[in-house]
Amino acid sequence: MKDSKLIPLLPLEEYQRRRRRRESDIPEVWNLLDAVKDPEIPVLSIWDLGVLQDIKKVGEELLVTITPTYSGCPAVDVMKEDILIALQKTGYVNSRVESKLSPAWTTAWMSSEGRKKLQEYGIAPSKHSNTGIQCPHCNSMDVAVISEFGSTSCKSLYRCKACSEAFDYFKNI
């Protein structure tokens, strides 16, 4: 059977991540952390981005697990701080943030809501194998790459041939 005939499914890790949230006995903490945004793309929460992996109570301690996006991304340190600040403000003083590298973060974990927010913010969301990229301003697909690397690790720079605007594209990894 050809791949195109299969019903598209979530990546297994993403399915498990959503289930951890759905079945969590501390849903209020997950909701609380929806307020923590990517400092470089402030419309995206760490949940939308696929960075927030798990929240667990370990004894008296609250353990938050995240998966960083890019190895050198400086936003990750800020996200960790912001998580702790958000938790402390609401009384969770005994909490810890742990990074987990494996399985490696992928843009496939980004929620469809997150993709929509990106588009509205003026960043073209990632497309499988970097084809079929759409201009976030005029929706044209007649676009050209200016630079593989952009203002942050996660983006490349494109130009729309229809409306002549330059735009950021969220790289597919």
Next chain:
Amino acid sequence: MKERDIDQTISVYALRLGDDALILGHRLSEWCSNGPFLEEDIALTNVALDYVGRARNFLNYAAQLRGNGSTEDSLAYQRDCRDFTNFLMHELPRGDFAFTLARQYLLDEYEALFLAELLKSKDSDLAGIAAKSAKETSYHLRRSREWMLRLGGGTDESHRRLQLALDELTGYTTELFEMDDLERDLCEIGVAVDRSALFDRWFSAVSKTFAEANVTLPPASWAVKGGRIGFHTEHLGHLLAELQYVQRAYPGCRW
């Protein structure tokens, strides 16, 4: 090997990989604000950032296994030349744009093969770092390979400079594929990568690109090596003087 010995050996291995990433990342970062044009400046510093991040991951793991209060920072800032175990190619001065990109391309092809093997490592931490890095390297490789074609097929000047860079680099490539006992032992237990087995695939990939770019990687009639056991070129000391300056001048300084 006893379990504690294995941990210490893996720590040395992680340190080697961390040193490679740290030193190359530093060399690339020297282009910040000096790139030939804006997009390229941003690209070079993005790649530098990926490498410094990769270094942090490897060094952090090496420090954990090493214990004794080691941290990623103490490993990066408080060791001297002879304690660094990066390959020599990584520490060579950045040279001109053709030299930086030629080195990057040779290493991107190598890294792509190396990381694809390391992500099968039985050590889950090393495999995790490799999985993350492999995705980044696929982006680096696409760009550096394109530059080989553009420089090789560009002007007489760009072609001449690219060929000159390859003439200078060829003798440093041998070291990438030479194994020592430490890595062979780790290979046997499925932790490390057998780098010597990567050569044929690496050589055929780079030869194909260089044929298209109308340049040649001269056969390595000379070879310089020693990085893995701490014998370095004179350039590493100068690099470390800059990289470690703040921590040497103000030990323990934080901001």
